[in-house]
Amino acid sequence: MSVLRTPGGLSLRWRRRSAAVVTGCASATLLLALAAVGGGGDHPMSPADVLRTLTGGGSPAEEFIVGELRLPRLVTALAVGAALALAGAVVQSLLRNPLGSPDVLGLTQGAATGALVVVVLGGGTLTLAGAATAGGLAAGLLIAAVTGRRGLAGARVVLVGIGVAAILTGVNGWLLTRAQLMDAARAVLWLTGSLDGRGWAQALPLLGVLAASTPLLFGYGRALSMTELGDEAAIAAGVPVRRARRALLGAAVLLASVAAAAAGPVSFVALTAPHLARRLTRAPGPNLLASALVGAVLLVAADLVAQRAVEGRQLPVGVVTGVLGGAYLVWLLAAQRRAGRS
Structure with a gap:
């Protein structure tokens, strides 16, 4: 670990491997x-x-392609990957459970329910993105209500989240059966997770939520690290555990919900990115910055694969993240099992 001391007396510490x-x-x-x-x-x-066009030296056609078609999709991918990874890192640290993620807890299923209500039943003036965000937040509030004030920790939240996810999955299946054929096809594409056609209307709200949530998450960074040691140790260190847990879980739910609203319920990024960041840095704690960057890299790479894997056709990015994330999870479980036997 290295320490940098500023002229004002402030000390900044970082691990060389993490840096x-x-x-x-x-x-x-x-x-x-x-x-x-x-x-x-x-x-x-x-x-x-690309660089020439971004600096204003491209032709009108190039400026349209970059500024209106490709750049918004890229920014959306970066923001969705970072938001999901941050949400996953926070949930895993707070619950002290490596399987804690918005996918497992039912937050993405709640976002899907909100979106399907608009697609199938009609939402009036409520947009699909707004309905998805509201659905994810409602799922988070439902989990908090069922677990109770003292239950927002450990396996209880995971078990309740799995139950909520199962219920919402059934509701989503029923909503799909009620949809018209064209609406059902549109809904299934969104449920898979897709960046096709994403523009600034999807990117900018998510960037705003990230800009508002990131200082909160990093401000509670010490509290997040201490809660991994247990509530008693965190309280002994002066951490306001209940207040910190409510604020951090609220931010994680909001990030996951808005990310799902922007690109659909993209699977496995929130679960996989914090694991990869922890294995790469070999550092304790949530590794928020490393997790966010790993999540952004994963989603942009998956989108590149989705666009070019099949000639003449674009795959939904959720298909790629599902395959890669599922394969990584199986490998991780197999590696842990071999390590337990040795």
Whole structure:
């Protein structure tokens, strides 16, 4: 661990390996971003052309392609990946459970229920994104109400979340059976998780939520790390456990809900990214910055694969994250089982 002392007497501590991982993820994000904006479709562009267009030197056609088609999709992917990873890291740390994530707790299923209500039953002036956000928040409030004030920790929340997810999955299936054919096809594409056609209308609200939530999460960083040691140890260290837990879980639920509203319930990113960040940094604690960058890298890389894996057709990004995330989870469980036997 290294320590930097500023002239004002402030001490900043960081782990060299964590700093290297953050730097590497940031570099990978930049390279993937250039590849994503350059694209491989009808109008491929070199990294130099992309940079020239971003700085105002491109042709009108290039400025339209980059500024209105590809850049909003990239920003949405980056923001969704970071938001899901932050939500997953917070939930896993607070619940002290490696399986804690918005996918498992039913938050994404709640967002899907809100979206399906608009698609199938009609939501009046409520937009699909607004309904999805409201559905995710409602699922979080339902979990909090069932677990009770003293139950927002440990396996109880996970078990209640699994039950809520199962109920909402059944409700979502029923809503799909009530939909018209075209509405059902639209809903299934959204439920898979997709970045196709995403614009600034989806990216900007999520960026706003990230900008508001990130200072809160990092401000409670010490509290989040201490709660991993148990409530008694955290209270002994002067951490306001209940207040911190409510604030952090509220921020995680909001991030997961708005991310689902922007791109649909993209699976496994919230579960996998914090695990990968922890394994890369080998550092205790939630690893918020590393998790956010890993999540952004995962989703942009998955979107690139989704766009280019099948010639002439784009796959929903949720298909790619589901396959890769599921494979990683199976490998992780098998590795832990082998380690337990050795």
